Amino acid sequence: MEVSVIKYFKFLYSIIILFSIFIIIFFSSTLSESTSANTSNNLTVYSSSTITSTSNYVWPIPGITRISSYFGKRKSPTAFASSFHKGIDIPASPGTNIFASMSGTVVTAGFSGSGGCTVTIKKDNILISYCHVSPNFIVTPGQYVEKGQLIAQVGPKNVYGFANNKYRDSNGNPTNGATTGPHLHLAIKENNVYKNPLDYFDDF
Numbered sequence: 762m763e764v765s766v767i768k769y770f771k772f773l774y775s776i777i778i779l780f781s782i783f784i785i786i787f788f789s790s791t792l793s794e795s796t797s798a799n800t801s802n803n804l805t806v807y808s809s810s811t812i813t814s815t816s817n818y819v820w821p822i823p824g825i826t827r828i829s830s831y832f833g834k835r836k837s838p839t840a841f842a843s844s845f846h847k848g849i850d851i852p853a854s855p856g857t858n859i860f861a862s863m864s865g866t867v868v869t870a871g872f873s874g875s876g877g878c879t880v881t882i883k884k885d886n887i888l889i890s891y892c893h894v895s896p897n898f899i900v901t902p903g904q905y906v907e908k909g910q911l912i913a914q915v916g917p918k919n920v921y922g923f924a925n926n927k928y929r930d931s932n933g934n935p936t937n938g939a940t941t942g943p944h945l946h947l948a949i950k951e952n953n954v955y956k957n958p959l960d961y962f963d964d965f
Contacts, residue, residue: 818962822859861910862908880894896920
């Protein structure tokens with residue numbers, strides 16, 4: 762009798778172990794597929810709770826809202842930089858992810874004068890430029906991107922390999938456009954006129 766009971770509990774224990782292994786494998790596979798679906802084609806996005814149907818624009822760098830230079834008149838911070846700032850500067854470390862503030866078509870992904878490495882997205886009469894980004898471009902001209910999609914990363918101060926780059930630091934090294942350090946310069950044009958980007962975000 763005791764032998765039968767022991768065999769029964771051993772059998773039950775084996776079933777429980779096998780079932781546990783199955784559950785672990787199943788959920789690991791599901792999580793992997795979910796992660797793959799969320800990151801394929803660079804579609805790393807905000808959480809659904811952040812993007813709502815009423816949010817026309819989303820902030821390009823979640824969690825980083827400090828602005829080092831506002832839209833409008835200013836003292837030029839470096840050679841060739843404008844004394845009228847046509848956007849806002851958001852300081853961030855190189856490699857920080859930048860997300861599309863709106864859905865649209867990529868019209869620029871390359872080196873663009875004082876803006877350095879730049880990604881520009883167009884939708885209807887709105888153009889949003891993300892300047893001083895990493896030269897390792899994630900998106901390409903003609904590509905359609907969704908609001909909240911990963912489109913670039915903050916670039917380093919110094920970039921190399923752009924023959925048309927006239928911008929240099931105090932040591933003579935080429936910089937990522939007219940910049941004194943890593944940051945995102947965000948510029949918005951509406952009907953071909955520069956606007957204050959802060960007017961387009963609910964949080965400001």
